[in-house]
Amino acid sequence: MQHPKEEITFLMVKTDGVRKGLIGETIKRVEQRGLKIVALEMFHATREEADSHYPKDDVWLKRLGGKTLTTYEKYGRDPKADMGTNDALKLGKKIRGWLIDYLTDAPMVKMIIQGVHAIDMVRKIVGNTLPYKAEMGTIRGDFSVDSPALANKEQRAIFNLVHASETAEEAKHEIEFWFKNHPIFQYKRFGVDD
Secondary structure, eight states: OOOGGGOEEEEEEOHHHHHTTOHHHHHHHHHHTTOEEEEEEEEOOOHHHHHHHSOOSHHHHHHHHHHHHHHHHHTTOOHHHHHSOOOHHHHHHHHHHHHHHHHHSSOEEEEEEESTTHHHHHHHHHOOSSGGGSOTTSHHHHHOOOOHHHHHHTTSOOOOSEEEOOSHHHHHHHHHHHTTTSOOOOOOOTTTOO
16 A cells, blocks of 8 residues: 555646746745655657647547536627537537647646645645636636636637646556656655655
8 A cells, every 4th residue: 555655646837837937836836835746857748749648538528618618608608609619529629629739839847746645735736727716825826817718719728827637547647648758756855754
């Protein structure tokens, strides 16, 4: 059984986070919580890598499109007028394309984080996926105000600065995918691992 201090997760500073100069801020917040970075790299994702990062199955695409339809309904807007369709699957495919564009338009920073409840702690540090819903004190709450309504109107992905794995399974998959040939370092942090 894994020791609680050994839980690992995946965290990525996305293209807009890099462009806003939030690499250091992101690392600082992770380390201040007693978590440690055991792998780190700046890179520029290829379209193939970004394509492989996001699921392609119809269930995931419909869920993505369904979230978009919910946003349109909430704000009393017509998705067909902005997006050309109100079909959840078609919307999901369109948004997935925007996500790939988003992950490939500038460098990003990927890292593996280790520590007690690393997955939940990192999710707490980054805040709600939708920046306008993220609490102040989180990375997204402090540095982004983007929303699905604005992103859909501008025909682009939501600029939410960072990506953090939601589950242990997702973390395992993303670490294997993004760090397949990279070393993961083990070391003791003063005051944390003593």
